[in-house]
Amino acid sequence: MLICRCEEVTEEEIRQTVRDGAVTVDEVKRRTRAGMGLCQGHTCSRLIARIIAEETGKSLDEIPIPRVRPPVRPVSIRLLGTL
Numbered sequence: 001m002l003i004c005r006c007e008e009v010t011e012e013e014i015r016q017t018v019r020d021g022a023v024t025v026d027e028v029k030r031r032t033r034a035g036m037g038l039c040q041g042h043t044c045s046r047l048i049a050r051i052i053a054e055e056t057g058k059s060l061d062e063i064p065i066p067r068v069r070p071p072v073r074p075v076s077i078r079l080l081g082t083l
């Protein structure tokens with residue numbers, strides 16, 4: 001089952017990453033790219049946290065959810081000059 005649709009990361013990939021030592025959503029993100037897609041984890045971060053909680057035996061409240069930041073896009077100096 002796909003957990004991160006933007007980066008096509010499966011539940012099994014995330015579970016294996018947690019078994020390999022990742023215990024936060026950010027660690028899973030760095031190792032699998034889950035959460036780095038177009039929605040920046042808005043859709044998948046809570047699902048990833050739930051998988052981490054299941055695999056580690058922690059409660060969901062103990063797994064911090066990273067802040068969702070909008071993707072940064074380059075802006076030309078010319079456009080900035082018109083503002």
Ligand code: FES
Nearest residue numbers: 004006037041044
């Ligand atoms: S569903 Fe994971 S980044 Fe969009």
